[in-house]
Amino acid sequence: MSLAVEPGELVVLLGPSGCGKTTLLKMVNRLYEPTGGRILLDGQPVGEMSTTALRRGIGYVIQQTGLFPHMRVADNIAVVPKLLGWKREQISQRIDELLELVGLPPDEYRRRYPAQLSGGQQQRVGLARALAANPTTLLMDEPFGALDAITRSRLQQELREIHGRLGQTVLFVTHDIEEAVRLADRIVIMRAGRVVQYDEPLRIVMQPADEFVSELVGAGDVLRRLSLVPVSAAAEPLAGTLPDGPTIAESSNLRSALTLLLEERAERLTVVDAAGQPTGTLDLRAIETAGIVPVPEATDAARW
């Protein structure tokens, strides 16, 4: 496989278990060594760097958090800065900054132990710990996989915000397509150790490369598929008079739009941008069109 990730991109590795997404991730920080080929980080082959120096420069977040249970939150976050020999005041200041960033008031959380935190809070600390030494690259291995749905979507949103603010290059492993679509700048779809498609989320959903991808994005499950398509992708531009139907945000998805249409018994919705300004309309026909899964022409391999 060959894969290029641009600096500052949030790339999601998506695929079923055993497809090699975690293996790929762990080869970047050399927890696994490739049997062949090479991985370049900022143009440098990672195989030629010292493993400890390499890893200290890369943030690493895993599903089970891997927080050190015998250390307080502050000490957990301080691990890499300490390894790098930062000064004490500098570390202390950084801990406060990071706790603020991940939404945990420092005064309340610095001195807690991991076992005194909820799963979501633990993963926030995990993220803060990974960000501690200002890494330019972040590796995240199903970080939200063990969290309940509400906590997960809140953390997804915050990760997007944090990424927007700090601009690290992020590799994020998941097997949840909705999570992938919500987070990714680009998605790598993997299967049996190969890259099946590498594209922007919308393109993956609207133009799946093969039957495997089309199944993954919800062929045969219209509602699931609709939930993956943003309203902005199906909305029609405003024409003439301002419509008076119920409003829906551009960033919302078609499943929510459909729900709203049915609930309100409306004919069409007014699409609004983040500022609440109308930008277009959306009716059942438009939703329908976007909801049909394009089945790619079967290749010889896919036709058995």
Add this chain to the structure above:
Amino acid sequence: MVMFDYLIEHRDRVWELTVEHLQLTLLAIGFALPVAIVLALLIARFRPLNLPVLSTLGIIYTIPSLAAFAFLIPVVGIGRQPALIVLAAYAQLFLVRNIATGLRGVDPAVLEAARGMGMAPWQIALRVEFPLALPVIIAGIRIALVTTISLATIAAWINAGGLGALLFNGITRNNQSMIWAGTLAVTTLALLADQLMRLLERLTAVARARRAVG
């Protein structure tokens, strides 16, 4: 009262022997511990070694200590040295078993995180593995200390000194009071060692974290 007569009349002698006894015990554990750490790391890392090593240590532990001392007389003679060898060997079982159990009990996810963050192997061992295993390790040292204190009484038979001297002399001279003095001193020593180690267990980072959770 016969129980305390000797203890009170000869308290200097009893004190002297107690110090000797403690020295013997601590030296034995002091020698045993580094060996045990190496063995435990070995069997914790290489699973197939687990059974052979622990079985061997178990068998050593079942040899009657008196016989072990006797066997060593033609090899290293009598006195402190053979006593230390036997005591250190007997302590291995508890030390190795607990250290290995403690190390194995560390959550693999925590170790992976430690590696992924760029800790060197020695830093992981020193800052993560051993601190997390420490309560179980200290429990092992506690058991080893208490058994060694009791076992060290037999060492007096090969002139290694310690409180066992009171027991053996008491038996040959049919002096009940002397036997009582030795017994009381050994028991007190063992109980104190036990309590001290329990206190240490409570001072570990893991125990502190557990208390914080409540």
